[in-house]
Amino acid sequence: xxxxxxxxxxxxxxxxxxxxxxxxxxxxxxxxxxxxxxxxxxxxxxxxxxxxxxxxxxxxxxxxxxxxxxxxxxxxxxxxxxxxxxxxxxxxxxxxxxxxxxxxxxxxxx
Amino acid sequence: xxxxxxxxxxxxxxxxxxxxxxxxxxxxxxxxxxxxxxxxxxxxxxxxxxxxxxxxxxxxxxxxxxxxxxxxxxxxxxxxxxxxxxxxxxxxxxxxxxxxxxxxxxxxxxxxxxxxxxxx
Numbered sequence: 001x002x003x004x005x006x007x008x009x010x011x012x013x014x015x016x017x018x019x020x021x022x023x024x025x026x027x028x029x030x031x032x033x034x035x036x037x038x039x040x041x042x043x044x045x046x047x048x049x050x051x052x053x054x055x056x057x058x059x060x061x062x063x064x065x066x067x068x069x070x071x072x073x074x075x076x077x078x079x080x081x082x083x084x085x086x087x088x089x090x091x092x093x094x095x096x097x098x099x100x101x102x103x104x105x106x107x108x109x110x
Numbered sequence: 111x112x113x114x115x116x117x118x119x120x121x122x123x124x125x126x127x128x129x130x131x132x133x134x135x136x137x138x139x140x141x142x143x144x145x146x147x148x149x150x151x152x153x154x155x156x157x158x159x160x161x162x163x164x165x166x167x168x169x170x171x172x173x174x175x176x177x178x179x180x181x182x183x184x185x186x187x188x189x190x191x192x193x194x195x196x197x198x199x200x201x202x203x204x205x206x207x208x209x210x211x212x213x214x215x216x217x218x219x220x221x222x223x224x225x226x227x228x229x230x
Contacts (some may be wrong), residue, residue, distance in 0.1 A: 032218065032219070034219075041201060041221035041222060041223055041224060042153065042201075042203075042219075042221050043221070044218035044219060044220070047217065047218055055217070055218070087152065087153060089153075097155055097158065097166050097168065097169055098143065098155055098158060099155055100145075100152055100153040100154075100155065101152065102152045103152045
């Protein structure tokens with residue numbers, strides 16, 4: 001079942017912060033975050049595993065609340081290059097099919 | 111090093127024809143994924159392979175779609191009797207796989223550039 005993302009879209013000024021949320025109705029094994037710029041393939045940002053392990057880019061932070069089946073991506077001091085569509089992807093259990101959320105469109109203006 | 115490659119980059123075909131899309135994953139990546147993305151839409155999961163096996167084929171939209179992976183490397187997605195609604199960008203991704211320790215599963219996915227399929 002597809003996870004829900006919020007907000008659907010957000011517009012920021014350079015330097016502002018944003019939080020993008022991802023929630024699932026099912027228990028989750030892992031949550032992945034990707035960013036896709038227009039006309040390009042998605043690029044990995046962060047993976048969060050059940051139990052607290054994380055792996056991702058230094059400038060990106062995220063949280064994973066296993067009990068609430070929610071994850072949040074924190075974008076601080078946004079830059080123009082942060083613009084794009086952010087997708088969360090969820091894996092309900094080891095080896096089960098991976099499902100992406102509908103995406104959150106982020107626009108950072110000068 | 112080399113990333114994920116896909117071919118062809120663009121494919122225009124007539125309704126009713128069959129098409130084959132190819133994905134070359136990063137060497138050593140045991141997991142391979144196929145997604146479909148329609149214009150302005152999200153990523154629709156189609157199928158994934160762990161080695162040469164696809165644990166769950168329920169993401170394929172119809173029996174016109176099939177995929178195989180040989181030698182734990184190259185994968186082919188085949189669409190038979192194409193329909194106009196099949197028009198989309200087909201993305202392939204590969205990842206290494208955590209196979210020891212307490213938490214198993216995929217690492218980050220690396221995406222290829224995609225194949226843009228247009229059915230006329």
